[in-house]
Amino acid sequence: xxxxxQSPSNxxxxxxxxxxxxxxxxxGHTALYWYRQSLGQGLxxxxxxxxxxxxxxxxxxxxxxxxxxxxxxxSTLTIQRTQQEDSAVYLCASSPELATQxxxxxxxxxxxxxx
Amino acid sequence: AQTVTQSQPEMxxxxxxxxxxxxxxxxxESDYYLFWYKQPxxxxxxxxxxxxxxxxxxxxENRFSVNFQKAAKSFSLKISDSQLGDAAMYFCxxxxxxxxxxxxxxxxxxxxxxxxxxx
Numbered sequence: 001x002x003x004x005x006q007s008p009s010n011x012x013x014x015x016x017x018x019x020x021x022x023x024x025x026x027x028g029h030t031a032l033y034w035y036r037q038s039l040g041q042g043l044x045x046x047x048x049x050x051x052x053x054x055x056x057x058x059x060x061x062x063x064x065x066x067x068x069x070x071x072x073x074x075s076t077l078t079i080q081r082t083q084q085e086d087s088a089v090y091l092c093a094s095s096p097e098l099a100t101q102x103x104x105x106x107x108x109x110x111x112x113x114x115x
Numbered sequence: 116a117q118t119v120t121q122s123q124p125e126m127x128x129x130x131x132x133x134x135x136x137x138x139x140x141x142x143x144e145s146d147y148y149l150f151w152y153k154q155p156x157x158x159x160x161x162x163x164x165x166x167x168x169x170x171x172x173x174x175x176e177n178r179f180s181v182n183f184q185k186a187a188k189s190f191s192l193k194i195s196d197s198q199l200g201d202a203a204m205y206f207c208x209x210x211x212x213x214x215x216x217x218x219x220x221x222x223x224x225x226x227x228x229x230x231x232x233x234x
Contacts, residue, residue: 003159031219033219033222040124040226041226042119042206042224042225042226042227043206043208043222043224045221045222048217048218048219048221050217050218050219055217055218055219056215056217056218056219056221058217089158091158091160093160103150103162103165104162104222105162106152106159106160106161107159108157108158108159109158109159111158
């Protein structure tokens with residue numbers, strides 16, 4: 001079946017603009033994760049969704065970052081008033097919930113460049 | 116808090132040769148999972164291999180195998196008969212076997228090792 005998809009693939013924006021990044025998880029996967037990958041760094045956890053609710057927002061770096069998920073499927077990560085330090089690859093992953101050997105399946109990411 | 120360390124930012128291997136990528140981690144938990152992910156230039160993170168900490172037998176997947184040393188908290192990845200398609204960033208990751216209060220399993224990733232395969 002189809003894997004995790006993300007759009008856009010690349011996004012260039014000006015400092016101060018808002019951006020929306022989209023993630024389409026694998027059908028049936030109820031858990032969804034957003035990560036940020038900065039140059040030369042590992043993956044930084046941002047937020048976790050269980051269905052449509054986000055019980056873990058502990059990784060969001062500031063109140064400029066928000067995310068929502070509708071219909072237990074598509075998720076949108078919004079960054080308001082973007083800053084140059086927001087430039088990174090944003091990765092989305094989904095996994096089946098309540099699996100004892102839960103494995104995350106990643107999308108190809110969105111590369112964000114803030115000028 | 117758990118940490119994952121990959122001390123080799125970059126490695127090179129000749130095609131058809133064998134290479135080992137290092138990963139160490141720190142945890143006070145006794146049960147957990149360890150993963151190796153591959154990230155090619157396409158950016159798609161692909162699961163290479165998974166190891167359950169309670170299993171003493173090292174996991175293997177075709178040309179990929181791990182050397183899991185629980186006492187030493189070491190989890191290295193061996194790639195045999197390296198191929199040009201193996202060139203990628205490789206990330207080591209840790210996941211607790213216990214869900215956080217939020218319900219999530221939180222993954223801790225290392226900073227990655229870039230593997231170059233020389234023809």
